[in-house]
Amino acid sequence: MSRALIQTLPFHPPPTSTLTTCASRTSARQQRPLTRYATNILRHSSHSPLGTAAPSRKKVTLPALHTMYQRGEPITMLTAHDFPSAHVADQAGMDMVLVGDSLAMVAMGLEDTAEVLLDEMILHCRSVVRGARSAFVVADLPMGSYEVGPEQALQSAIRMVKEGRTHGVKLEGGVEVAGQIRRIVQAGIPVLAHVGLTPQRQNALGGFRVQGKTAEGAVRFWRDALAVQEAGAFGVVVEAVPAEVAGLVTRRLRIPTIGIGAGRGCSGQVLVQMDMLGNFPPGRFLPKFVKKFGDVWGEARRAVEAYRGEVKGGSYPGPEHTYPMAKGEYAEFERLLAGQSEGRQ
Ligand SMILES: Nc1nc(=O)c2c([nH]1)NC[C@@H]1CN(c3ccc(C(=O)N[C@@H](CCC(=O)O)C(=O)O)cc3)CN21
Ligand SMILES: CC(C)C(=O)C(=O)O
Structure with a gap:
């Protein structure tokens, strides 16, 4: 399977244009490195009317997510990488919006997610957060911004919250990143963990491979899920794991699992928006778990x-x-x- 196949063309405008179309918070953007992205603000953009709608429902909070989990109501999550994609996800009622590092591929046209920088993630987050008025917004800490240790992870998470304005952060890994998760959670920043297939480590995993397919692999997956729960994660993304394994682990945890390619037994689901919208040219490779709910590319x-x-x-x-x-x-x-x-x- 070629990695290049799962990227879509970078047909979205470059990030600078998303930032310059939103002129509402010019004074708040004095903080470090973002200033270099946003010097000339267009006041009369043809995009701005999208942003004027009032929030249509109550803000989704951590307790609200917990209530859904306890009631057995599936939690819905979708990625967004800019203002309009966040706006449609929010208006359509998503409980959570994820600024996934998959934006490296679907929004920036990069080869894989390892290349995207924390600064770039933050820039996208600022646009997404303005579009997602009610959803709980979580962003990926990109590869290289948390592995060094808990202090580095906390510093990156703080930047994500202060500059990117997200409500929480996500990071990939299990037992080996429990220290990072604990440190970030102790600072009051909600963490969504991510176990199973962890795309940032695709080279070590030998590609985008289904995880937990053997009894031994499934035990490893369980240990990872348990470790992130004990470290204080409020939930865990479970990617590309056999449905029965994900289901059993979900029943044994006391935090929600958000599945992608992990079956119905999870507490919620997440997909990459461009994938489920069908916003990519014909012939592109799709992971098995993707269902095309639309044909945005065709339209x-x-x-x-x-x-x-x-x-x-x-x-x-x-x-x-x-x-x-x-x-x-x-x-x-x-x-x-x-x-x-x-x-x-
Ligand atoms: N556009 C997009 N959608 C995604 O879901 C996504 C990204 N990009 N980028 C980051 C990761 C990579 N993802 C992927 C990519 C490929 C497979 C894949 O090829 N899976 C094979 C299974 C191979 C095996 O049997 O082990 C499949 O057939 O689905 C899975 C997850 C999910 N994420
Ligand atoms: C596929 C989802 C869970 C993700 O991590 C991403 O969008 O980067």
């Missing part, structure tokens, strides 16, 4: 081709897309111009 391509066709064919713009001028004013304009010699003759 976007149809619309862009229609636009191209109408511009080339001369039918767009029509009179209804133009601004009127009083006949007398135009006649006067022609008369004034006739007296001038400059320009094309």
Whole structure:
């Protein structure tokens, strides 16, 4: 399986444009490295009306997530990587929005998630948080921003919360990152753990391989899940693990599991938004767990081709897309111009 196959084209605007379309918090962005991204703010962006809608439901808090878990109500989570993708996830009622480091692939067009920087994650988070008014927003600590030790992890998590404005952080790993999780949680930052297939370690795992397929592997997975629970994680993403293993481990834990490729026995589900929307060109490889709930790529391509066709064919713009001028004013304009010699003759 080629890694390049699971990335979609970077057809979203570069991150700077998402930041410059939102002019609401210019004074708060004086903090370190972000200032270099956001110097010229466009006040009259054609995107801004998306942001004016009032929150349509109560904010989802940790206690609210816990209540869903206790009631056995599946928790819904979806990734977002910019303002519009967060806005639609939030308006459609997602309980949680994840700024996953998969944005490296689906939003930045990178080869894998290992390349994305903490600064880049933070930039995306700032846009996502403005679009997600009610959902509980969690962001990935990218590879390299937490492995060195608990202090590094805490420093990265603090930056994510202070600069990225997310409500919590996610980091990959089990037993070996329990110290990091404990330190971040002690500082009052909620942590969502991530065990099973951990894509940041794909080279050590030998690719994007299903985990916990043998009894021994399943025990390792259980130990990891238990370790992150004991370290204080409020929940754990379980990726690419056989459904019965994920189900049994879910029943033995006292924190919710959020599954991706881990079956219905988990306490909730997460998917990458671009995948479930079908926002990628035909022929792209899809992990088995992805269900295409839409065909956003097909619709976007149809619309862009229609636009191209109408511009080339001369039918767009029509009179209804133009601004009127009083006949007398135009006649006067022609008369004034006739007296001038400059320009094309
Ligand atoms: N667009 C996108 N969607 C994702 O779900 C996603 C990313 N990117 N990037 C980061 C990780 C990588 N993910 C992946 C990618 C591939 C497989 C995959 O190929 N799985 C095989 C199983 C192989 C085996 O049998 O071990 C499959 O057939 O689904 C799984 C998870 C999930 N994450
Ligand atoms: C696939 C999900 C769980 C994720 O970690 C990501 O989007 O990066």
